[in-house]
Amino acid sequence: MGMKNLITSQLEVTGIxxxxxxxxxxxxxLGDKLLIVSTDRLSAFDWVLETPIPDKGKILTEASLLWFDLTKTIIPNHLITADLGEIKKRLPSGVQASWKDLEGRTMLVKxxxxxxxxxxxxGYLAGSGFKEYKKSRSVCGEPLPEGLLEASPLPHPLFTPSTKADEGHDQNISFEELKSFVGVETALKLKGATLKLYEFASDYSRSHGLILADTKFEFGFxxxxxxxxxxxxxxxxSRFWDAQLYRTGSSPASFDKQFVRDYLEQTGWDKNSAPPVLPQEIIEQTRIRYLQFLKMLKN
Ligand SMILES: Nc1ncnc2c1ncn2[C@@H]1O[C@H](COP(=O)(O)OP(=O)(O)O)[C@@H](O)[C@H]1O
Ligand SMILES: [Mg+2]
Structure with a gap:
């Protein structure tokens, strides 16, 4: 997805x-490596909001690290280390940063x-998938049985690739189109890995009180x-739901930024001009959701 504005952060690293x-x-x-710093920025409707969510970058980094470790036998991942001491040793001299602010939110990767x-x-009927189902009883072109409700589990998990556009909106593509973009062999690998990862993560989430409705992975060579x-x-x-609050026929409470989106929608904002500043209450509630998600995952 593209981006219509940028805010600066206190997390800048200089010298690379x-x-x-x-x-x-x-x-x-870093040539053959990347240093990735997860900020507290939050994006909604293609805008980066003025107001960060305190600790969001750390919370999401911790979740990713946990999953990288759990799934490394399914597929190798790019992580080299997230230990800041170790990272500093591997950076060229002259690199400067406010290191304590980077702690817990920085990864060195291949x-x-x-x-x-x-x-x-x-794995479930939600978001744009549900919209499409109501119109044409399919999701990303895949025909589905009649009578499914919002949030219903799908008969089996679907692989629904889209383009990854640096600017503008991502677009759903068929498996045939994916094959023609990346080659048959890679397309099959992407599908296989995505569905394996989803199945593992879905089971793991379920045993931690979470339902993994859908998720997006990126791969590289x-x-x-x-x-x-x-x-x-x-x-x-990803779209995670609280298993205890889950029911079909409505949109279950999720741990993502739906809460912020709902708030923005009801302000009457036109989505073409700078977004409204989030009230303290919305920031705090959003932060609590991210924290709750991590707590459940680690329990
Ligand atoms: N190991 C990697 N090698 C190359 N690119 C990567 C790697 N890991 C992540 N990326 C890319 O780095 C960027 C991460 O920044 P992000 O804020 O998610 O950007 P975006 O606005 O594209 O979602 C993404 O473009 C992602 O594809
Ligand atoms: Mg991204």
């Missing part, structure tokens, strides 16, 4: 080239040749091997 300031993360280039596709797995990159299975990249 900034490769990319993403909506949420700052990525520095730089991959990114596959420009978002690899999405969906390190040499000739396919690696999992980016963040994984965080509320920014």
């Amino acid at each position: 080239p900034l490769l990319r300031k993403g909506k949420v993360r700052d990525v520095y280039d 730089k991959a040749k990114r596959v420009d596709a978002e690899c999405i797995a969906r 390190v040499g000739s091997e396919l690696y999992l990159i980016d963040e994984m299975l965080t509320p920014d990249s």
Whole structure:
């Protein structure tokens, strides 16, 4: 997804080239490695909000690290280390930063040749999938049985890739289109890894009181091997529901930024001008949701 504004953060690292300031993360280039700093920025409707959510970057980093460890036998991932002492040792001299602010939100990773596709797995009917189902009884072109409700489990998890656009909106693509973009062999690997990861994460989540409705993975090549990159299975990249509050026929409370989106929607904001500042109460409630998610995952 593209981005219409950028806010600066106190987390800047100097002395190494900034490769990319993403909506949420700052990525520095170290040649064959990347330094990824997860900020507290929150994006909604393609805007980065003025008001950060305190500790969000740390909470999401901790979740990703947990998942990287749990899934490393399914597929290798890009993580080298998230230990700041270890990271500092590996950085060229002359690099400067406010190190204590980077603690817990910084990863040193292998730089991959990114596959420009978002690899999405969906196990439940939600969001844009539900909208499409109501219109055409399908999700991303895949026909589904009649009578499913919002939040119903799908007969089996679906792999629904989309393009990964640096600017503008991502677009759903068919498996055939994916094959023509990345080649048959890679497409099959992406699908296999995505569904395996989803199945594992879905079971793990369920035993921690969470339902993983859908999620997005990114992959890349390190040499000739396919690696999992980016963040994984965080509320920014996934739709998690509280299993205790889950029911079909309505949209279950999620741990992602739906709460912020709902707030923004009801302010009457036109989404074309700078977004409204979030009230303290909304910031705090959002932070509590992120924390609650991590607590459940670790329990
Ligand atoms: N190991 C890696 N190698 C190459 N690119 C990566 C790697 N891990 C993450 N990335 C890229 O770094 C960026 C992370 O920043 P993010 O804030 O998520 O940006 P975006 O606005 O694209 O979502 C993404 O573009 C992601 O694809
Ligand atoms: Mg991203």
